[in-house]
Amino acid sequence: MRQRNIKNLQERIDANSTHLVREPEQMKGRWHELFGNDRPVFLEIGSGKGKFISERAERLKEYNYIACEGQDNVCLRVLEKAEEADRDNLKVMMKYIHDIHEIFENGELEGMFLNFSDPWPKERHAKRRLTHRNNLKGFFDVMRPGGVIEFKTDNDDLFEFSIGEIEDQGYEILEFTRDLHEEGCTYLSKEFMTEYEERFMTLGKNINYVKFRKPQD
Numbered sequence: 059m060r061q062r063n064i065k066n067l068q069e070r071i072d073a074n075s076t077h078l079v080r081e082p083e084q085m086k087g088r089w090h091e092l093f094g095n096d097r098p099v100f101l102e103i104g105s106g107k108g109k110f111i112s113e114r115a116e117r118l119k120e121y122n123y124i125a126c127e128g129q130d131n132v133c134l135r136v137l138e139k140a141e142e143a144d145r146d147n148l149k150v151m152m153k154y155i156h157d158i159h160e161i162f163e164n165g166e167l168e169g170m171f172l173n174f175s176d177p178w179p180k181e182r183h184a185k186r187r188l189t190h191r192n193n194l195k196g197f198f199d200v201m202r203p204g205g206v207i208e209f210k211t212d213n214d215d216l217f218e219f220s221i222g223e224i225e226d227q228g229y230e231i232l233e234f235t236r237d238l239h240e241e242g243c244t245y246l247s248k249e250f251m252t253e254y255e256e257r258f259m260t261l262g263k264n265i266n267y268v269k270f271r272k273p274q275d
């Protein structure tokens with residue numbers, strides 16, 4: 059997501075920082091304390107401007123949410139939305155996640171969202187894809203047993219790759235479609251659209267979607 063430079067970026071971040079977690083590593087094992095309740099916590103990695111997670115936080119208030127976005131000028135938009143709505147079930151992390159274990163304790167999260175993740179099309183960059191098996195393994199470590207990952211993408215090649223990783227690792231697919239927005243599809247996920255999703259839908263592009271979990275022993 060290429061963004062133009064934003065004037066006075068740091069001042070604007072500081073002015074909208076109520077929901078910003080400046081040192082997320084310090085919250086490892088203590089995220090529930092930060093929210094001040096025991097409600098399940100969902101994480102979105104690569105939130106972009108935060109439309110998806112903000113709307114979920116507004117409609118499904120029985121959960122807590124963490125938006126994680128590595129680009130500061132994009133993340134500012136998530137912070138502004140949270141500030142404007144005075145959202146108490148949404149925290150924001152301005153960070154590229156490389157090792158999820160630095161930020162979350164095992165079993166700490168309820169679930170995760172990966173929406174329109176960067177495709178890293180070159181084979182030599184495959185390990186950078188968020189749905190690479192090494193990343194998925196880490197994500198399941200920090201989720202409670204039975205926790206789910208939901209993944210949406212317009213990128214058919216990335217989706218093929220991701221399904222291959224999911225199947226090779228023996229994860230259990232709960233929901234699957236190559237066309238989330240076809241009329242007959244009733245998955246809840248179609249009700250919360252991202253900025254990229256809206257853009258690709260306008261272009262008539264199909265949206266791939268899968269929801270999966272690690273089987274319980």
Ligand SMILES: C[S@@+](CC[C@H](N)C(=O)[O-])C[C@H]1O[C@@H](n2cnc3c(N)ncnc32)[C@H](O)[C@@H]1O
Nearest residue numbers: 104105106127128129154155173174252253254
């Ligand atoms: C293609 S955009 C999609 C944004 C949004 N999810 C949407 O669907 O509109 C991917 C975003 O993920 C962010 N991103 C990629 N890898 C990340 C990581 N490891 N940690 C945090 N953010 C990441 C990028 O900065 C970019 O804004």
